[in-house]
Amino acid sequence: MVDADPGPGFKILVREDFSDATYSLVIHHPLMAKAARPGQFVIVMSHESGERVPLTIADFDRAKGTVTLVVQAVGKSTKEMQQICQVGTSLYGVVGPMGVPSPLAGKKKVVCVGGGLGVAPIFPQARGFKENGAYVIGILGFRTKNLIFWEDKFRACCDELILCTDDGSAGIKGFVSDGIKLAIEGHSNIDEVVAIGPPIMMKACAETTRPHAIKTIVSLNPIMVDGTGMCGGCRVKIGNEIKFACVDGPDFDGHKVDFNDLIMRLKRYAKEEKAALDRWSENCRMMQRAPTVLKGAEAADSSLPLPDPFEDALGG
Ligand SMILES: Cc1cc2nc3c(=O)[nH]c(=O)nc-3n(C[C@H](O)[C@H](O)[C@H](O)COP(=O)(O)OP(=O)(O)OC[C@H]3O[C@@H](n4cnc5c(N)ncnc54)[C@H](O)[C@@H]3O)c2cc1C
Ligand code: FES
Numbered sequence: 001m002v003d004a005d006p007g008p009g010f011k012i013l014v015r016e017d018f019s020d021a022t023y024s025l026v027i028h029h030p031l032m033a034k035a036a037r038p039g040q041f042v043i044v045m046s047h048e049s050g051e052r053v054p055l056t057i058a059d060f061d062r063a064k065g066t067v068t069l070v071v072q073a074v075g076k077s078t079k080e081m082q083q084i085c086q087v088g089t090s091l092y093g094v095v096g097p098m099g100v101p102s103p104l105a106g107k108k109k110v111v112c113v114g115g116g117l118g119v120a121p122i123f124p125q126a127r128g129f130k131e132n133g134a135y136v137i138g139i140l141g142f143r144t145k146n147l148i149f150w151e152d153k154f155r156a157c158c159d160e161l162i163l164c165t166d167d168g169s170a171g172i173k174g175f176v177s178d179g180i181k182l183a184i185e186g187h188s189n190i191d192e193v194v195a196i197g198p199p200i201m202m203k204a205c206a207e208t209t210r211p212h213a214i215k216t217i218v219s220l221n222p223i224m225v226d227g228t229g230m231c232g233g234c235r236v237k238i239g240n241e242i243k244f245a246c247v248d249g250p251d252f253d254g255h256k257v258d259f260n261d262l263i264m265r266l267k268r269y270a271k272e273e274k275a276a277l278d279r280w281s282e283n284c285r286m287m288q289r290a291p292t293v294l295k296g297a298e299a300a301d302s303s304l305p306l307p308d309p310f311e312d313a314l315g316g
Contacts, residue, residue: 009090010304012064018149019074022117024058025085029094030065031056031098038124039102039251040218043227044069044092046085051077054132054224054246055103056121056196057081057097065209067094070120076277078266083284098227101215104128107191111183112158115141115176115197119150127157135159137190141176143171150248177204189216190214195254199263206254218256222265237261 014026032042036216040055059068085091102125110129114122118141131134138158142148143166155163162179163171174177180193193207193216201246202218209216220244225233229247236245237258 009092010094011090012085012087015085016068019147022070022083022147022149023073023082023208024068024070024086024120024149025091026066026068027067027091027094029067032067032096033060033062033065036060036067036097036124037101038104038128040097040099041095041250042067042069042093042098043224044081044091045094046077046081047092050092052095052225052227053077053081054098054221054227056219058120058123060124071115072117076279079277079281095227099245100248102194102251104129104132104134107132109137109187109190110134110138111180111190111193111196112193113139113141113180113193115179115195115201116143116147117199118197118219119154120197122194123150123153124163125194126154130157130159134191135264137162139164139176139179139183140171141165141179141201142170143167176201177205180205180208184209184212184214190219193196193254194218194251199266199286201255203256203259206257206259208257217251218254218257219250220252220257220262221250222262223268234297236265243299 011028012025013028015023017023025294041054043052045052055069056069057067058070060066067179069076073079081304093172103218104125112122112126112129121133126136126138136158138154138161140151140154140161148170151163151254164174164176164179165171166175174221176197193205193214194203195216197221206218209232216231220236222234222236225231226234227246229244230295234245235242236249236252238252239256242297245251279309
């Protein structure tokens with residue numbers, strides 16, 4: 001039997017919702033699956049006029065020709081994707097792989113730290129280190145037990161796993177930085193720590209390893225626009241240098257990153273982002289209300305224009 005024509009774009013084969021805000025999408029994209037390396041990301045457009053959203057390649061399967069993205073619905077575009085990206089639909093555009101692949105070879109003992117959504121992007125690195133012969137200690141942090149995902153995937157590729165929850169409902173009670181302290185107490189020969197999560201978490205991880213002089217790599221997520229090193233939107237301060245996260249990163253030496261600058265730059269468009277989300281949410285509400293408010297002749301007039309939730313997408 002031949003599959004129905006999936007149409008243009010990149011078909012979503014599987015979707016899993018980890019929580020109200022976090023979901024994974026398995027995308028059919030054999031070329032991307034072949035080219036992807038741990039640490040790289042793609043830029044996704046969910047529809048023709050959608051915003052360009054950078055997302056880390058959280059997993060790839062070359063045999064099946066799939067890549068997996070894990071998305072947190074934080075603003076207009078990621079919330080819109082949460083609504084429209086269902087199994088059987090397609091993403092309009094997936095560009096990549098972008099960024100410098102993480103160097104995985106030559107390490108004997110590494111610690112891979114993921115906090116919240118950061119658990120997804122650290123996975124290919126943990127697996128990659130293991131495939132390269134390293135002893136891998138995984139440290140996963142979540143606010144609470146119900147938010148845990150991919151524990152089984154990490155257990156399969158880590159020699160040790162330290163699970164941390166803020167409220168102590170699973171694993172140890174504490175932050176991932178407490179997990180790092182435990183790992184350092186238990187192992188005197190850690191070559192490298194790689195940490196991915198919110199900027200404040202990565203900063204805490206870097207401060208935990210600094211006194212021990214353990215090399216610490218973090219993955220930065222500044223605002224990105226073109227993803228090609230042309231616009232300068234993603235510039236970050238690394239020591240005395242200015243780097244572009246899209247072409248020089250996104251991985252950088254955590255002991256040199258100016259996290260305060262990163263956090264400030266991430267807030268730069270907060271007003272515009274809120275306005276875009278409000279406009280989009282209002283359009284969605286009108287779409288939902290429309291069928292019930294139409295009466296009589298209005299209801300019969302199928303040409304009556306309904307608000308288009310994608311109308312404001314450009315530049316949103
Ligand atoms: C290299 C990289 C990898 C990323 N990987 C993932 C991932 O795997 N999963 C995931 O859920 N998110 C990831 N992000 C963040 C994701 O791109 C943003 O959350 C998303 O663009 C927000 O868009 P929005 O319209 O929903 O929210 P907005 O309302 O536009 O913004 C909400 C928050 O996202 C930040 N943001 C907005 N636009 C961008 C942008 N173009 N680039 C970066 N940050 C932005 C804002 O500063 C703000 O903090 C990654 C970002 C980068 C740079
Ligand atoms: S996103 Fe434009 S330079 Fe990096």
